[in-house]
Amino acid sequence: MSEPLVVEAVDLRKQYDGTHALRGLSFAVPAGSICGFLGRNGAGKTTTIKVLLGMTRASSGQARVFGLASDDANAGVEIRRRTGFVSDEKDLYDYMTVADIIRFTASFYPRWRADLEQHYIRRFELPLYRVVKALSRGMRTRVAVLLALCRGAELLVLDEPTSGLDPAAAEDVLQTIVSHVAAEQATVFFSTHQIAEVDQIADRVVIIDSGRAVVSGALDDVRARFRRVQLVFEGEAPDVTAAAFRSPGIERIDRRGRVLTVLSSAGVEAVVEEARSLNPVSVDVVPVTLKEIFLESVKVEN
Amino acid sequence: MLFRTNPSSGVPIYLQLMEQVKHAIETGALKPGDQLPGIRPLAEELVMNPNTVAKAYRELEHEGVIELRHGAGAFVAGQARGRKVTEAIRAGQGIVATAVERLRARGVSDEEIRRLFEAELAGLAKAARSGGLGE
Numbered sequence: 001m002s003e004p005l006v007v008e009a010v011d012l013r014k015q016y017d018g019t020h021a022l023r024g025l026s027f028a029v030p031a032g033s034i035c036g037f038l039g040r041n042g043a044g045k046t047t048t049i050k051v052l053l054g055m056t057r058a059s060s061g062q063a064r065v066f067g068l069a070s071d072d073a074n075a076g077v078e079i080r081r082r083t084g085f086v087s088d089e090k091d092l093y094d095y096m097t098v099a100d101i102i103r104f105t106a107s108f109y110p111r112w113r114a115d116l117e118q119h120y121i122r123r124f125e126l127p128l129y130r131v132v133k134a135l136s137r138g139m140r141t142r143v144a145v146l147l148a149l150c151r152g153a154e155l156l157v158l159d160e161p162t163s164g165l166d167p168a169a170a171e172d173v174l175q176t177i178v179s180h181v182a183a184e185q186a187t188v189f190f191s192t193h194q195i196a197e198v199d200q201i202a203d204r205v206v207i208i209d210s211g212r213a214v215v216s217g218a219l220d221d222v223r224a225r226f227r228r229v230q231l232v233f234e235g236e237a238p239d240v241t242a243a244a245f246r247s248p249g250i251e252r253i254d255r256r257g258r259v260l261t262v263l264s265s266a267g268v269e270a271v272v273e274e275a276r277s278l279n280p281v282s283v284d285v286v287p288v289t290l291k292e293i294f295l296e297s298v299k300v301e302n
Numbered sequence: 303m304l305f306r307t308n309p310s311s312g313v314p315i316y317l318q319l320m321e322q323v324k325h326a327i328e329t330g331a332l333k334p335g336d337q338l339p340g341i342r343p344l345a346e347e348l349v350m351n352p353n354t355v356a357k358a359y360r361e362l363e364h365e366g367v368i369e370l371r372h373g374a375g376a377f378v379a380g381q382a383r384g385r386k387v388t389e390a391i392r393a394g395q396g397i398v399a400t401a402v403e404r405l406r407a408r409g410v411s412d413e414e415i416r417r418l419f420e421a422e423l424a425g426l427a428k429a430a431r432s433g434g435l436g437e
Contacts, residue, residue, distance in 0.1 A: 034351050175349045178346060178350065178352065179346045199309030200350060201351050202351060203353045220314040220357075284417050285424050286312075286417075287311070287312030290309075
Protein backbone atom coordinates (compact mmCIF):
# COMPACT_ATOMS: atom_id res chain seq x y z
CA MET A 1 0.00 0.00 0.00
CA SER A 2 1.57 3.25 -1.07
CA GLU A 3 -0.79 5.56 0.81
CA PRO A 4 0.80 7.33 3.78
CA LEU A 5 -0.14 5.95 7.18
CA VAL A 6 -2.63 8.01 9.15
CA VAL A 7 -2.62 5.77 12.20
CA GLU A 8 0.29 3.65 13.29
CA ALA A 9 0.63 1.55 16.42
CA VAL A 10 3.93 -0.21 17.10
CA ASP A 11 4.23 -2.69 19.94
CA LEU A 12 1.90 -0.76 22.24
CA ARG A 13 1.73 -1.93 25.84
CA LYS A 14 -0.43 -0.54 28.56
CA GLN A 15 -0.69 -1.66 32.15
CA TYR A 16 -3.22 -0.44 34.64
CA ASP A 17 -2.27 -1.56 38.14
CA GLY A 18 -1.58 -5.21 37.47
CA THR A 19 -3.75 -5.75 34.38
CA HIS A 20 -2.31 -5.67 30.90
CA ALA A 21 -4.78 -3.86 28.64
CA LEU A 22 -2.44 -3.82 25.65
CA ARG A 23 0.29 -6.41 25.14
CA GLY A 24 2.30 -5.48 22.10
CA LEU A 25 -0.39 -4.11 19.78
CA SER A 26 0.78 -3.24 16.27
CA PHE A 27 -1.25 -2.19 13.24
CA ALA A 28 -1.45 0.56 10.65
CA VAL A 29 -4.24 2.44 8.87
CA PRO A 30 -3.35 4.02 5.50
CA ALA A 31 -4.91 7.30 4.38
CA GLY A 32 -8.32 7.10 2.73
CA SER A 33 -9.30 3.75 4.16
CA ILE A 34 -12.20 2.72 6.34
CA CYS A 35 -10.75 0.45 9.00
CA GLY A 36 -13.00 -1.71 11.16
CA PHE A 37 -11.71 -2.41 14.67
CA LEU A 38 -13.09 -5.63 16.08
CA GLY A 39 -12.64 -7.28 19.43
CA ARG A 40 -14.53 -8.79 22.32
CA ASN A 41 -15.49 -6.69 25.31
CA GLY A 42 -12.37 -5.94 27.30
CA ALA A 43 -10.04 -6.78 24.39
CA GLY A 44 -8.51 -3.29 24.60
CA LYS A 45 -10.42 -1.35 21.91
CA THR A 46 -11.30 1.73 23.92
CA THR A 47 -7.83 1.82 25.54
CA THR A 48 -6.28 1.73 22.07
CA ILE A 49 -8.41 4.65 20.90
CA LYS A 50 -7.53 6.67 24.02
CA VAL A 51 -3.82 5.99 23.49
CA LEU A 52 -4.01 7.00 19.82
CA LEU A 53 -5.73 10.28 20.63
CA GLY A 54 -3.31 11.09 23.43
CA MET A 55 -6.00 10.83 26.10
CA THR A 56 -3.92 8.29 27.98
CA ARG A 57 -0.31 7.20 27.61
CA ALA A 58 0.94 3.75 26.70
CA SER A 59 3.41 2.11 29.10
CA SER A 60 5.67 1.43 26.12
CA GLY A 61 5.61 1.29 22.33
CA GLN A 62 4.73 3.97 19.83
CA ALA A 63 1.42 5.43 18.71
CA ARG A 64 1.44 7.87 15.81
CA VAL A 65 -1.43 9.73 14.18
CA PHE A 66 -0.71 11.91 11.13
CA GLY A 67 2.93 11.00 11.86
CA LEU A 68 2.69 12.79 15.24
CA ALA A 69 3.56 11.01 18.48
CA SER A 70 0.35 10.56 20.48
CA ASP A 71 2.18 10.69 23.83
CA ASP A 72 3.56 14.17 23.21
CA ALA A 73 1.24 16.70 24.87
CA ASN A 74 1.40 19.30 22.08
CA ALA A 75 1.11 16.70 19.35
CA GLY A 76 -1.87 15.21 21.22
CA VAL A 77 -3.69 18.53 21.00
CA GLU A 78 -3.05 18.75 17.27
CA ILE A 79 -4.13 15.14 16.74
CA ARG A 80 -7.41 15.79 18.53
CA ARG A 81 -7.93 19.02 16.58
CA ARG A 82 -7.59 17.17 13.28
CA THR A 83 -9.66 14.17 14.35
CA GLY A 84 -13.42 13.78 14.61
CA PHE A 85 -14.06 11.55 17.60
CA VAL A 86 -17.32 9.91 18.61
CA SER A 87 -16.89 8.27 21.99
CA ASP A 88 -18.52 5.10 23.14
CA GLU A 89 -20.85 7.05 25.45
CA LYS A 90 -21.65 9.69 22.80
CA ASP A 91 -21.03 12.11 25.68
CA LEU A 92 -22.57 15.48 24.95
CA TYR A 93 -23.55 18.34 27.21
CA ASP A 94 -27.00 17.25 28.31
CA TYR A 95 -28.30 20.69 29.20
CA MET A 96 -27.61 22.27 25.79
CA THR A 97 -30.05 22.29 22.93
CA VAL A 98 -28.98 20.69 19.65
CA ALA A 99 -28.49 24.16 18.13
CA ASP A 100 -26.41 25.27 21.16
CA ILE A 101 -24.11 22.28 21.09
CA ILE A 102 -23.52 22.69 17.36
CA ARG A 103 -22.62 26.40 17.82
CA PHE A 104 -20.52 25.60 20.88
CA THR A 105 -18.53 22.86 19.13
CA ALA A 106 -18.15 24.87 15.91
CA SER A 107 -16.46 27.67 17.87
CA PHE A 108 -13.47 25.38 18.60
CA TYR A 109 -12.81 24.43 15.01
CA PRO A 110 -11.58 27.02 12.51
CA ARG A 111 -12.23 24.61 9.65
CA TRP A 112 -15.85 24.01 10.70
CA ARG A 113 -17.95 23.11 7.69
CA ALA A 114 -21.17 25.12 7.80
CA ASP A 115 -22.26 23.53 4.50
CA LEU A 116 -22.00 20.03 5.93
CA GLU A 117 -23.69 21.18 9.13
CA GLN A 118 -26.76 22.32 7.19
CA HIS A 119 -26.68 19.15 5.12
CA TYR A 120 -26.65 16.84 8.13
CA ILE A 121 -29.21 18.83 10.10
CA ARG A 122 -31.63 18.30 7.20
CA ARG A 123 -30.60 14.75 6.48
CA PHE A 124 -30.83 13.63 10.11
CA GLU A 125 -33.97 15.73 10.72
CA LEU A 126 -32.48 17.02 13.94
CA PRO A 127 -34.78 18.84 16.40
CA LEU A 128 -32.63 21.95 16.82
CA TYR A 129 -34.36 23.37 19.88
CA ARG A 130 -34.68 20.22 21.93
CA VAL A 131 -32.20 19.73 24.78
CA VAL A 132 -29.70 16.92 24.32
CA LYS A 133 -30.92 15.20 27.49
CA ALA A 134 -34.33 14.63 25.90
CA LEU A 135 -33.00 13.06 22.70
CA SER A 136 -33.46 9.42 21.82
CA ARG A 137 -30.35 7.30 21.58
CA GLY A 138 -30.47 7.38 17.79
CA MET A 139 -30.80 11.19 17.70
CA ARG A 140 -27.98 11.54 20.22
CA THR A 141 -25.73 9.43 18.02
CA ARG A 142 -26.67 11.49 14.96
CA VAL A 143 -25.76 14.70 16.79
CA ALA A 144 -22.42 13.20 17.85
CA VAL A 145 -21.74 12.08 14.27
CA LEU A 146 -22.64 15.52 12.91
CA LEU A 147 -20.27 17.18 15.39
CA ALA A 148 -17.47 14.82 14.34
CA LEU A 149 -18.03 15.16 10.59
CA CYS A 150 -18.38 18.95 10.40
CA ARG A 151 -15.09 19.89 11.99
CA GLY A 152 -13.24 19.31 8.74
CA ALA A 153 -11.41 16.36 10.24
CA GLU A 154 -8.98 14.26 8.23
CA LEU A 155 -9.53 11.30 10.51
CA LEU A 156 -12.72 10.00 12.08
CA VAL A 157 -12.38 7.80 15.13
CA LEU A 158 -15.71 6.27 15.99
CA ASP A 159 -16.06 4.09 19.08
CA GLU A 160 -19.05 1.85 18.42
CA PRO A 161 -20.98 4.44 16.40
CA THR A 162 -23.98 2.19 15.90
CA SER A 163 -24.33 0.58 19.31
CA GLY A 164 -27.87 0.68 20.57
CA LEU A 165 -29.31 1.82 17.24
CA ASP A 166 -32.08 0.04 15.37
CA PRO A 167 -31.06 -1.48 12.01
CA ALA A 168 -32.43 1.43 9.97
CA ALA A 169 -30.64 4.03 12.08
CA ALA A 170 -27.43 1.98 12.01
CA GLU A 171 -27.59 1.73 8.21
CA ASP A 172 -28.10 5.48 8.06
CA VAL A 173 -24.95 6.09 10.11
CA LEU A 174 -22.97 3.69 7.90
CA GLN A 175 -24.20 5.38 4.76
CA THR A 176 -23.25 8.76 6.20
CA ILE A 177 -19.72 7.47 6.87
CA VAL A 178 -19.40 6.06 3.36
CA SER A 179 -20.59 9.26 1.66
CA HIS A 180 -18.39 11.37 3.87
CA VAL A 181 -15.30 9.35 2.97
CA ALA A 182 -16.14 9.45 -0.72
CA ALA A 183 -16.67 13.21 -0.71
CA GLU A 184 -14.06 14.41 1.76
CA GLN A 185 -11.19 11.92 1.41
CA ALA A 186 -11.18 11.25 5.11
CA THR A 187 -9.82 8.18 6.88
CA VAL A 188 -12.08 6.28 9.26
CA PHE A 189 -11.18 4.06 12.20
CA PHE A 190 -14.28 2.60 13.82
CA SER A 191 -14.79 -0.02 16.48
CA THR A 192 -17.88 -2.19 16.50
CA HIS A 193 -19.33 -5.48 17.62
CA GLN A 194 -21.22 -5.84 14.36
CA ILE A 195 -18.96 -7.87 12.09
CA ALA A 196 -21.44 -7.37 9.26
CA GLU A 197 -20.77 -3.62 9.40
CA VAL A 198 -17.06 -4.20 8.89
CA ASP A 199 -17.86 -6.58 6.04
CA GLN A 200 -20.09 -3.96 4.52
CA ILE A 201 -18.14 -0.70 4.61
CA ALA A 202 -14.55 -1.39 5.66
CA ASP A 203 -11.62 -2.03 3.36
CA ARG A 204 -9.28 -2.79 6.23
CA VAL A 205 -9.70 -4.66 9.46
CA VAL A 206 -7.90 -5.00 12.76
CA ILE A 207 -9.00 -7.76 15.13
CA ILE A 208 -7.71 -7.27 18.63
CA ASP A 209 -7.69 -9.92 21.31
CA SER A 210 -6.11 -9.73 24.76
CA GLY A 211 -4.35 -6.52 23.80
CA ARG A 212 -2.76 -7.82 20.60
CA ALA A 213 -3.73 -7.56 16.94
CA VAL A 214 -4.48 -11.14 15.90
CA VAL A 215 -5.57 -10.18 12.37
CA SER A 216 -4.78 -6.94 10.59
CA GLY A 217 -4.65 -5.83 6.98
CA ALA A 218 -6.66 -5.18 3.84
CA LEU A 219 -10.02 -6.93 4.15
CA ASP A 220 -9.81 -8.42 0.66
CA ASP A 221 -6.39 -9.89 1.47
CA VAL A 222 -7.65 -11.27 4.76
CA ARG A 223 -10.67 -12.79 3.02
CA ALA A 224 -8.47 -14.28 0.31
CA ARG A 225 -5.87 -15.61 2.74
CA PHE A 226 -8.18 -17.48 5.06
CA ARG A 227 -9.41 -20.78 3.74
CA ARG A 228 -10.74 -23.92 5.25
CA VAL A 229 -9.34 -27.08 3.67
CA GLN A 230 -11.39 -30.16 4.27
CA LEU A 231 -9.77 -33.56 3.84
CA VAL A 232 -11.82 -36.72 3.78
CA PHE A 233 -10.15 -40.07 4.40
CA GLU A 234 -11.19 -43.62 3.67
CA GLY A 235 -10.83 -44.60 7.30
CA GLU A 236 -10.26 -42.60 10.45
CA ALA A 237 -8.54 -39.27 9.77
CA PRO A 238 -4.88 -39.26 10.84
CA ASP A 239 -4.13 -37.57 14.14
CA VAL A 240 -2.04 -34.64 12.96
CA THR A 241 -1.54 -31.49 14.96
CA ALA A 242 -1.04 -27.95 13.67
CA ALA A 243 2.60 -28.25 14.72
CA ALA A 244 3.08 -31.25 12.41
CA PHE A 245 2.33 -29.09 9.35
CA ARG A 246 5.30 -27.35 7.82
CA SER A 247 3.11 -24.94 5.82
CA PRO A 248 2.88 -21.48 7.36
CA GLY A 249 -0.36 -20.03 8.66
CA ILE A 250 -2.07 -23.15 10.01
CA GLU A 251 -4.50 -21.64 12.48
CA ARG A 252 -6.39 -24.67 13.55
CA ILE A 253 -6.93 -28.34 12.83
CA ASP A 254 -10.14 -30.18 13.62
CA ARG A 255 -10.44 -33.92 13.44
CA ARG A 256 -13.81 -35.59 13.35
CA GLY A 257 -14.13 -39.19 12.26
CA ARG A 258 -12.99 -39.41 8.66
CA VAL A 259 -12.76 -35.66 8.19
CA LEU A 260 -9.80 -33.44 8.92
CA THR A 261 -10.41 -29.69 8.66
CA VAL A 262 -7.46 -27.36 8.39
CA LEU A 263 -7.90 -23.61 8.79
CA SER A 264 -5.18 -21.70 7.00
CA SER A 265 -4.46 -17.99 7.15
CA ALA A 266 -1.81 -18.13 4.43
CA GLY A 267 -3.63 -19.37 1.35
CA VAL A 268 -4.16 -23.01 0.48
CA GLU A 269 -1.57 -24.11 -2.02
CA ALA A 270 1.12 -25.13 0.45
CA VAL A 271 -1.44 -26.73 2.74
CA VAL A 272 -3.01 -28.77 -0.03
CA GLU A 273 0.38 -29.85 -1.28
CA GLU A 274 1.28 -31.04 2.16
CA ALA A 275 -2.13 -32.56 2.93
CA ARG A 276 -1.79 -34.69 -0.18
CA SER A 277 0.97 -36.68 1.46
CA LEU A 278 -1.62 -37.90 3.99
CA ASN A 279 -3.49 -39.60 1.11
CA PRO A 280 -6.99 -38.22 1.55
CA VAL A 281 -9.74 -39.41 -0.79
CA SER A 282 -10.93 -35.85 -1.33
CA VAL A 283 -9.77 -32.31 -0.82
CA ASP A 284 -12.23 -29.42 -0.57
CA VAL A 285 -11.57 -25.75 -0.11
CA VAL A 286 -14.18 -23.55 1.50
CA PRO A 287 -14.01 -19.77 1.87
CA VAL A 288 -14.16 -18.47 5.41
CA THR A 289 -16.35 -15.53 6.38
CA LEU A 290 -15.06 -12.60 8.41
CA LYS A 291 -17.30 -13.73 11.25
CA GLU A 292 -15.62 -17.14 11.29
CA ILE A 293 -12.20 -15.51 11.05
CA PHE A 294 -13.10 -13.36 14.03
CA LEU A 295 -14.40 -16.25 16.11
CA GLU A 296 -11.39 -18.43 15.27
CA SER A 297 -8.86 -15.68 15.97
CA VAL A 298 -10.23 -14.80 19.35
CA LYS A 299 -10.68 -18.47 20.23
CA VAL A 300 -7.09 -19.48 19.46
CA GLU A 301 -5.73 -16.71 21.60
CA ASN A 302 -7.74 -17.64 24.65
CA MET B 303 -29.14 -1.49 -13.19
CA LEU B 304 -29.00 -3.44 -9.99
CA PHE B 305 -25.82 -4.55 -8.31
CA ARG B 306 -26.04 -6.53 -5.10
CA THR B 307 -22.96 -7.61 -3.22
CA ASN B 308 -22.97 -10.07 -0.37
CA PRO B 309 -20.30 -9.07 2.13
CA SER B 310 -20.51 -12.24 4.17
CA SER B 311 -19.91 -14.72 1.36
CA GLY B 312 -16.14 -14.84 1.94
CA VAL B 313 -15.55 -13.68 -1.65
CA PRO B 314 -13.85 -10.26 -1.90
CA ILE B 315 -16.49 -7.63 -2.62
CA TYR B 316 -14.58 -6.02 -5.49
CA LEU B 317 -14.56 -9.40 -7.26
CA GLN B 318 -18.31 -9.75 -6.73
CA LEU B 319 -18.86 -6.31 -8.19
CA MET B 320 -16.58 -7.07 -11.15
CA GLU B 321 -18.50 -10.27 -11.85
CA GLN B 322 -21.81 -8.44 -11.73
CA VAL B 323 -20.65 -5.76 -14.15
CA LYS B 324 -19.39 -8.45 -16.52
CA HIS B 325 -22.64 -10.33 -16.14
CA ALA B 326 -24.63 -7.19 -16.91
CA ILE B 327 -22.59 -6.85 -20.11
CA GLU B 328 -23.14 -10.53 -20.94
CA THR B 329 -26.86 -10.28 -20.60
CA GLY B 330 -26.98 -7.03 -22.53
CA ALA B 331 -28.18 -5.00 -19.54
CA LEU B 332 -25.08 -2.90 -20.22
CA LYS B 333 -23.99 -2.20 -23.77
CA PRO B 334 -20.70 -0.88 -25.14
CA GLY B 335 -20.49 2.85 -24.55
CA ASP B 336 -22.99 2.77 -21.66
CA GLN B 337 -21.99 4.75 -18.64
CA LEU B 338 -21.57 2.99 -15.32
CA PRO B 339 -22.66 4.66 -12.08
CA GLY B 340 -20.02 6.93 -10.56
CA ILE B 341 -17.89 5.58 -7.72
CA ARG B 342 -19.46 7.79 -5.10
CA PRO B 343 -23.14 7.31 -5.99
CA LEU B 344 -22.63 3.56 -6.30
CA ALA B 345 -20.81 3.39 -2.96
CA GLU B 346 -23.63 5.35 -1.36
CA GLU B 347 -26.36 3.30 -2.97
CA LEU B 348 -24.84 -0.03 -1.99
CA VAL B 349 -23.53 1.38 1.32
CA MET B 350 -20.11 0.02 0.59
CA ASN B 351 -16.58 1.35 0.65
CA PRO B 352 -15.81 3.77 -2.22
CA ASN B 353 -12.28 2.33 -2.39
CA THR B 354 -13.78 -1.07 -3.11
CA VAL B 355 -15.83 0.33 -6.00
CA ALA B 356 -12.73 2.13 -7.29
CA LYS B 357 -10.72 -1.08 -7.08
CA ALA B 358 -13.36 -3.04 -9.02
CA TYR B 359 -13.43 -0.33 -11.71
CA ARG B 360 -9.63 -0.26 -11.96
CA GLU B 361 -9.48 -4.03 -12.36
CA LEU B 362 -12.26 -3.97 -14.96
CA GLU B 363 -10.36 -1.31 -16.86
CA HIS B 364 -7.22 -3.40 -16.63
CA GLU B 365 -9.13 -6.32 -18.15
CA GLY B 366 -10.41 -4.07 -20.92
CA VAL B 367 -14.04 -4.47 -19.88
CA ILE B 368 -14.60 -0.80 -19.15
CA GLU B 369 -12.89 2.49 -19.92
CA LEU B 370 -12.24 5.13 -17.32
CA ARG B 371 -12.41 8.54 -18.97
CA HIS B 372 -10.83 11.18 -16.87
CA GLY B 373 -13.45 13.43 -15.32
CA ALA B 374 -16.26 11.83 -17.31
CA GLY B 375 -16.67 8.51 -15.53
CA ALA B 376 -16.65 4.82 -16.38
CA PHE B 377 -17.97 3.41 -19.65
CA VAL B 378 -18.43 -0.09 -21.03
CA ALA B 379 -15.59 -0.72 -23.45
CA GLY B 380 -15.91 -0.92 -27.24
CA GLN B 381 -17.75 -3.68 -29.03
CA ALA B 382 -14.98 -5.72 -30.66
CA ARG B 383 -13.38 -6.95 -27.52
CA GLY B 384 -16.67 -7.26 -25.68
CA ARG B 385 -18.08 -9.50 -28.38
CA LYS B 386 -15.03 -11.72 -28.45
CA VAL B 387 -15.30 -12.22 -24.73
CA THR B 388 -19.04 -12.73 -25.05
CA GLU B 389 -18.58 -15.44 -27.65
CA ALA B 390 -15.96 -17.23 -25.59
CA ILE B 391 -18.22 -17.12 -22.58
CA ARG B 392 -21.23 -18.27 -24.55
CA ALA B 393 -19.23 -21.23 -25.77
CA GLY B 394 -18.07 -21.80 -22.19
CA GLN B 395 -21.64 -21.85 -20.98
CA GLY B 396 -22.32 -24.74 -23.30
CA ILE B 397 -19.33 -26.68 -22.01
CA VAL B 398 -20.28 -26.03 -18.41
CA ALA B 399 -23.90 -26.97 -19.09
CA THR B 400 -22.81 -30.30 -20.54
CA ALA B 401 -20.47 -30.98 -17.64
CA VAL B 402 -23.11 -30.11 -15.07
CA GLU B 403 -25.68 -32.28 -16.85
CA ARG B 404 -23.33 -35.25 -16.86
CA LEU B 405 -22.42 -34.81 -13.22
CA ARG B 406 -26.09 -34.59 -12.23
CA ALA B 407 -26.77 -37.73 -14.24
CA ARG B 408 -24.18 -39.46 -12.08
CA GLY B 409 -26.00 -38.34 -8.97
CA VAL B 410 -23.59 -35.61 -7.94
CA SER B 411 -25.47 -32.89 -6.05
CA ASP B 412 -25.40 -29.24 -7.13
CA GLU B 413 -23.51 -28.33 -3.99
CA GLU B 414 -20.88 -30.95 -4.74
CA ILE B 415 -20.64 -29.75 -8.33
CA ARG B 416 -20.07 -26.21 -7.12
CA ARG B 417 -17.28 -27.39 -4.84
CA LEU B 418 -15.68 -29.40 -7.62
CA PHE B 419 -15.61 -26.31 -9.80
CA GLU B 420 -14.18 -24.20 -7.03
CA ALA B 421 -11.53 -26.78 -6.20
CA GLU B 422 -10.61 -27.05 -9.89
CA LEU B 423 -10.31 -23.29 -10.20
CA ALA B 424 -8.17 -23.12 -7.11
CA GLY B 425 -5.83 -25.59 -8.82
CA LEU B 426 -6.37 -28.12 -6.11
CA ALA B 427 -7.68 -31.01 -8.07
CA LYS B 428 -4.71 -30.58 -10.36
CA ALA B 429 -2.29 -30.54 -7.46
CA ALA B 430 -3.99 -33.57 -5.92
CA ARG B 431 -3.85 -35.55 -9.20
CA SER B 432 -0.32 -34.75 -10.16
CA GLY B 433 1.14 -36.52 -7.12
CA GLY B 434 4.80 -35.81 -6.57
CA LEU B 435 5.50 -35.81 -10.27
CA GLY B 436 6.47 -33.00 -12.51
CA GLU B 437 5.69 -30.03 -10.29
